[in-house]
Structures are given as structure tokens and as C-alpha cells.
Amino acid sequence: MKVFEFQCKIKFLKDVEYQNVYEKTTYLLDSVLIKDEQYLKFHESKDYKFYVTDAPWPVESDGIYKKGHVYTLRIRSVDGNLIEFFIKHLYQHQTKELLCIGGEVRMINPKRMISKLYSVTPVILKNDFGYWKAEISLPEYEERLIVNLMKKYQSFTGEKIEDDVHLYDSILFKNKMPVKIPYKNIHLLGDKIDLEIANNEMAQKLAYFALGVGLGENNSRSCGFVNYKYL
Incomplete structure (x- = not known):
């Protein structure tokens, strides 16, 4: 079992307050998943999804993500195929507030216990x-x-x-x-x-x-x- 992390670079197309950013990033990912027949079923199922995301960082001191600025959204999963899907299909994908402009993937590998x-x-x-x-x-x-x-x-x-x-x-x-x-x-x-x-x-x-x-x-x-x- 391996844990993968895709550090997705997202450009904000509008100012977004911190308390609203979870919904915006969730919609960004969901709107990619539902375009694919296999992942549409995956998205709509009640099964475990086996991935997790955080809030974009860095967080601004005033709590407002700025229009035109680029932030990093970490997407982690134990499903390598899912991470590959996000890497391929998120690039240049956008919503009203967000645009994915790339990113890099790494494997989480703690050096010790x-x-x-x-x-x-x-x-x-x-x-x-x-x-x-x-x-x-x-x-x-x-x-x-x-x-x-x-x-x-x-x-x-x-x-x-x-x-x-x-x-x-x-x-x-x-x-x-x-x-x-x-x-x-x-x-x-x-x-x-x-x-x-x-x-x-x-x-x-x-x-x-x-x-x-x-x-x-x-x-x-x-x-x-x-x-x-x-x-």
C-alpha cells in the first residue's frame, strides 16, 4: 500500500473567503469526476472514496484567498489510479472561482515510525x-x-x-x-x-x-x- 499526494496548483479567479473555500475546491474535483462515466458512478456511490484533500495553502493573513494568486491544494489517496485521473483531467479545468494550472505528485514515505x-x-x-x-x-x-x-x-x-x-x-x-x-x-x-x-x-x-x-x-x-x- 502506498499513499500518493498530488500537489495541485490552483489559480483563484475570484476572491474567496476561507470559510467558503472547502465548497469551492470540493466542487472543482467533483466537476471533473462527473465527466467520466466510471468516476461518475464512483462519485455517486455511498462507498468509501479513499481520498482526502486539505484547504489551499498558504492561507492569507486576512482569511481571503486572492483573485489572481496561485495556491496549492493537496489531494492524497491510496488509489494510484485516482491520483493519475486527477493529474490528467484537472489540468486547465476550471470553475467560476478556480483554475487548475498543474502540479506535482509525490509518494508519502515516512522515514521512521x-x-x-x-x-x-x-x-x-x-x-x-x-x-x-x-x-x-x-x-x-x-x-x-x-x-x-x-x-x-x-x-x-x-x-x-x-x-x-x-x-x-x-x-x-x-x-x-x-x-x-x-x-x-x-x-x-x-x-x-x-x-x-x-x-x-x-x-x-x-x-x-x-x-x-x-x-x-x-x-x-x-x-x-x-x-x-x-x-
Whole structure:
């Protein structure tokens, strides 16, 4: 299994505020996928998508992406074919706000064991009652977080994982208030988290996998994008 990262260079055709940029970059990718019959089915399916994006960087100090400026959108996936599709079809593709002008691809390859995952974009766990802290306990949240990642891993690799996997030694929430992500005329509420990854083989496999698919849900909507530190 390999994690690929396409660093897509996008030129902004209009000023876009930071809180609206997730919807704009998501639409950019979606509008490419739906032009291809195979990836249209992929886009419309309820299956795991196995890719994750972050917000364009660098972020401007005033929170407004500037018309005429070029930023980098990172698209990661464990699906090499999907990354190749984006590389080929995003070039010169544009929406009202964005134009892709190229980019480069690399493979994510930690030099040593992963010691920490930290979220760049908010980790989302969707439910019917809103933000989780008022409704479920921390152990329940942690179980959902881990089970979600395990299910994605098993779906992609076909490898069975024991239920008692020890993924991390500690979790730290970086935000005092929930972080909002616009989604279909509502806001999803998530968290910026740090995970101290455990020193065992399965934890390391899952942590590496998370770099390519994200933590939590709505990863193809720019949620749960994580970076890492290694020992």
C-alpha cells in the first residue's frame, strides 16, 4: 500500500473567503469526476472514496484567498489510479472561482515510525444530534474514530483487523469550540486533534493509511486531512 499526494496548483479567479473555500475546491474535483462515466458512478456511490484533500495553502493573513494568486491544494489517496485521473483531467479545468494550472505528485514515505498524527482540517463524525460532546462520551467518540478508520482499511485492503487494535496512546483536542465546515447549506461541526500513535505494527499501518484517506468522515469534502511526525 502506498499513499500518493498530488500537489495541485490552483489559480483563484475570484476572491474567496476561507470559510467558503472547502465548497469551492470540493466542487472543482467533483466537476471533473462527473465527466467520466466510471468516476461518475464512483462519485455517486455511498462507498468509501479513499481520498482526502486539505484547504489551499498558504492561507492569507486576512482569511481571503486572492483573485489572481496561485495556491496549492493537496489531494492524497491510496488509489494510484485516482491520483493519475486527477493529474490528467484537472489540468486547465476550471470553475467560476478556480483554475487548475498543474502540479506535482509525490509518494508519502515516512522515514521512521510515525509518532503523531495531527489534523490539518477538522475531523468530522456525523450523527443525527449535532456536535458529539453533548451527546456521547469520549470513549464512545474514540471508538467511532478508530472503527471508522478500521472499516476503511479493511474495505481497501481486504485484510481483517482484530477489534482490540491499540491505535494511539493519547488524544488531544486543540479547539475549545467546535470547528465549522460548510456542507449542503448547513455546517458540520468537527475538531482539530492530535493522536500519539502507538508503537505496534497495526497502529503504524493504520496511521500511514490515514494519511491517504483521512480521519473521520467527509474526507473527500476536505475533512480529516492529517499530517504526521515520526520518531
